[in-house]
Amino acid sequence: xxxxxxxxxxxxxxxxxxxxxxxxxxxxxxxxxxxxxxxxxxxxxxxxxxxxxxxxxxxxxxxxxxxxxxxxxxxxxxxxxxxxxxxxxxxxxxxxxxxxxxxxxxxxxxxxxxxxxxxxxxxxxxxxxxxxxxxxxxxxxxxxxxxxxxxxxxxxxxxxxxxxxxxxxxxxxxxxxxxxxxxxxxxxxxxxxxxxxxxxxxxxxxxxxxxxxxxxxxxxxxxxxxxxxxxxxxxxxxxxxxxxxxxxxxxxxxxxxxxxxxxxxxxxxxxxxxxxxxxxxxxxxxxxxxxxxxxxxxxxxxxxxxxxxxxxxxxxxxxxxxxxxxxxxxxxxxxxxxxxxxxxxxxxxxxxxxxxxxxxxxxxxxxxxxxxxxxxxx
Numbered sequence: 001x002x003x004x005x006x007x008x009x010x011x012x013x014x015x016x017x018x019x020x021x022x023x024x025x026x027x028x029x030x031x032x033x034x035x036x037x038x039x040x041x042x043x044x045x046x047x048x049x050x051x052x053x054x055x056x057x058x059x060x061x062x063x064x065x066x067x068x069x070x071x072x073x074x075x076x077x078x079x080x081x082x083x084x085x086x087x088x089x090x091x092x093x094x095x096x097x098x099x100x101x102x103x104x105x106x107x108x109x110x111x112x113x114x115x116x117x118x119x120x121x122x123x124x125x126x127x128x129x130x131x132x133x134x135x136x137x138x139x140x141x142x143x144x145x146x147x148x149x150x151x152x153x154x155x156x157x158x159x160x161x162x163x164x165x166x167x168x169x170x171x172x173x174x175x176x177x178x179x180x181x182x183x184x185x186x187x188x189x190x191x192x193x194x195x196x197x198x199x200x201x202x203x204x205x206x207x208x209x210x211x212x213x214x215x216x217x218x219x220x221x222x223x224x225x226x227x228x229x230x231x232x233x234x235x236x237x238x239x240x241x242x243x244x245x246x247x248x249x250x251x252x253x254x255x256x257x258x259x260x261x262x263x264x265x266x267x268x269x270x271x272x273x274x275x276x277x278x279x280x281x282x283x284x285x286x287x288x289x290x291x292x293x294x295x296x297x298x299x300x301x302x303x304x305x306x307x308x309x310x311x312x313x314x315x316x317x318x319x320x321x322x323x324x325x326x327x328x329x330x331x332x333x334x335x336x337x338x339x340x341x342x343x344x345x346x347x348x349x350x351x352x353x354x355x356x357x358x359x360x361x362x363x364x365x366x367x368x369x370x371x372x373x374x375x376x377x378x
């Protein structure tokens with residue numbers, strides 16, 4: 001168990017891709033977890049499956065369907081729980097959509113966070129782990145990115161992350177009781193090894209791996225690669241891909257740091273990545289090897305808001321959080337393909353899923369009571 005075990009943690013966006021994996025890791029480490037999510041871009045089945053995988057730890061999980069901008073609903077959750085810390089995932093994350101709908105992103109990502117912070121302060125909960133992004137670095141002049149690089153996001157999505165980071169820094173300066181971890185993710189991919197949890201984007205995927213996966217299972221005819229004229233080894237963009245299970249473990253490490261005796265963390269930023277850059281075509285090749293499927297590729301124009309090369313310097317997280325990514329591209333593609341095989345249409349798979357049948361034997365009741373071991377409210 002970690003130093004954060006037995007603590008009570010609120011996880012916003014807990015039914016989402018990274019959120020669901022982190023909720024599971026927290027339960028297995030001994031925490032009590034309340035997950036909240038508006039389910040706009042996630043599925044209640046993720047929570048059911050987390051409960052199934054958590055087994056005897058599932059009795060420490062509750063789920064509340066709500067939008068963070070709904071202050072009264074959020075206050076009801078806080079009034080019935082005493083939270084030791086909050087992990088904040090909830091938000092919109094598609095770069096292209098943010099360029100087309102900036103107000104939609106600022107309203108959701110920034111306003112939702114402000115309401116959350118106000119409610120946390122009102123209930124005396126001042127420990128926060130925030131889901132930030134490597135997009136705050138924009139297109140850096142050199143790599144790898146260290147946490148002290150200039151922050152110059154290239155799109156509204158990245159700008160919302162930077163705005164929230166700045167709010168957190170100002171909040172800590174105004175009230176040093178706040179202890180805040182800003183975790184800058186690079187490119188989360190992969191899935192839980194069980195094949196029960198994974199990424200299930202609504203509509204056309206905005207990220208590479210789920211798009212490759214959908215081509216591999218026959219849902220889409222070909223992968224469109226945005227730009228093959230970059231100054232890289234094969235002309236395609238280079239990113240730092242990190243296994244979602246490693247990312248979930250990084251949140252546990254951040255909580256452990258927050259709960260250290262006499263912790264003086266203040267408001268600190270940490271990169272969570274592998275420290276290695278992989279091109280789009282290298283990912284495609286690795287996925288073809290893992291799946292045994294040929295991925296047809298079509299090259300398109302560069303996408304607005306994308307940078308050429310971005311990967312992490314991870315020394316700070318390794319030394320201060322005692323955390324380091326364990327999995328490589330091979331494991332990421334293997335677990336992604338396992339998820340795809342079990343869930344070709346994501347959580348809304350049109351095919352019968354035997355694992356869902358296992359889970360359904362534990363469900364009872366109707367309405368919002370999706371899982372007998374979980375307290376679910378709306």
